[in-house]
Amino acid sequence: MKAALSSIVPEQQQQDSEFLKDVLEGLGGKIKTLPCKYLYDELGSRLFEDICEVEDYYLTRTEADIFSKNLKDIAFTIGPEALMIEPGAGNCEKVEALLAVLESPKGYYPIDISSEILFQAERRIKRNLPGMQVWSQVGDFTQPDVWDKLARISSRKRVVFFPGSTIGNFELDKAEQLLELFAANLGVGDGLLIGTDLVKDSVRLERAYHDSEHVTEKFNKNILNRINAELGADFDHTLFAHRSFYHQLRQRVEMHLVCLKNHSVSVAGSQVDFLEGETIHTENSHKYSINGFSKLLSKGGFAPICHWKDSAKSYAIHYAQVV
Numbered sequence: 001m002k003a004a005l006s007s008i009v010p011e012q013q014q015q016d017s018e019f020l021k022d023v024l025e026g027l028g029g030k031i032k033t034l035p036c037k038y039l040y041d042e043l044g045s046r047l048f049e050d051i052c053e054v055e056d057y058y059l060t061r062t063e064a065d066i067f068s069k070n071l072k073d074i075a076f077t078i079g080p081e082a083l084m085i086e087p088g089a090g091n092c093e094k095v096e097a098l099l100a101v102l103e104s105p106k107g108y109y110p111i112d113i114s115s116e117i118l119f120q121a122e123r124r125i126k127r128n129l130p131g132m133q134v135w136s137q138v139g140d141f142t143q144p145d146v147w148d149k150l151a152r153i154s155s156r157k158r159v160v161f162f163p164g165s166t167i168g169n170f171e172l173d174k175a176e177q178l179l180e181l182f183a184a185n186l187g188v189g190d191g192l193l194i195g196t197d198l199v200k201d202s203v204r205l206e207r208a209y210h211d212s213e214h215v216t217e218k219f220n221k222n223i224l225n226r227i228n229a230e231l232g233a234d235f236d237h238t239l240f241a242h243r244s245f246y247h248q249l250r251q252r253v254e255m256h257l258v259c260l261k262n263h264s265v266s267v268a269g270s271q272v273d274f275l276e277g278e279t280i281h282t283e284n285s286h287k288y289s290i291n292g293f294s295k296l297l298s299k300g301g302f303a304p305i306c307h308w309k310d311s312a313k314s315y316a317i318h319y320a321q322v323v
């Protein structure tokens with residue numbers, strides 16, 4: 001498939017835009033891709049919240065169920081005086097029940113890109129859990145600098161909390177690097193509590209990412225509307241179809257936008273040509289077996305200690321320690 005991207009000299013302002021750079025790079029390659037982080041503008045984040053509510057998307061519900069059924073056991077495994085660190089904390093809703101049952105927690109260190117959501121959540125946590133210390137950190141958790149302040153907080157034990165199967169959206173090498181980043185900011189014996197979606201039959205997986213209410217379709221196509229709004233592009237989202245499929249060999253659900261007919265799109269003055277059948281690869285969602293994830297944990301500097309699953313073995317929450 002031939003993909004042409006004819007560049008027109010970009011303006012200074014556009015050069016500074018990481019979004020524009022990533023979009024032009026992603027659409028300029030032989031295989032077109034867009035980084036999945038751009039799915040989450042304001043509308044995209046709202047649509048993702050809607051996805052979490054749809055019947056076909058079992059992940060959020062199942063994880064919540066595992067947490068509520070095993071909360072005391074999880075808290076006991078973490079132990080007393082823990083400082084809980086949550087990268088990509090968002091509205092910090094998932095951690096609250098856990099903070100409430102931990103034995104004498106040192107406090108909570110949420111990291112998120114959105115200051116507004118983070119500070120709102122901080123206020124809620126302080127209101128609901130009086131006396132809880134919260135050190136909110138605004139920034140991108142994949143960047144080492146947002147972890148710096150941790151060094152100034154003395155604690156008996158630190159535990160990174162990373163729920164939601166977010167690790168699944170990282171390529172395998174990047175997932176390993178992320179675990180290494182977590183481990184580098186913890187000490188030997190410190191913990192990681194992390195949620196992963198498990199390998200399962202492809203029908204259930206594909207339904208979760210192509211739900212009958214078409215919310216995932218809207219979520220996927222929203223990236224085109226975002227590019228139009230923020231980068232002055234003229235994508236017609238009706239010329240693309242949502243496609244999700246489980247790639248058995250790579251053990252991941254891939255999300256794509258399939259071009260329905262030959263056409264060209266202008267993105268900030270650059271022309272991008274699309275051929276019928278060509279796709280834009282927008283997201284990967286890796287699925288792990290318990291064994292496979294244990295191996296990844298080991299590569300990332302952690303020893304797997306235990307895990308909790310639902311009765312259908314759809315999803316797992318793992319606890320691991322830095323070695």
Ligand code: AVI
Pocket residue numbers: 051059164165166168169208209216255283284285
């Ligand atoms: C955020 N992340 C764990 C979701 C997932 O399941 O990979 C994102 C998502 N994409 C489509 N549906 C949900």
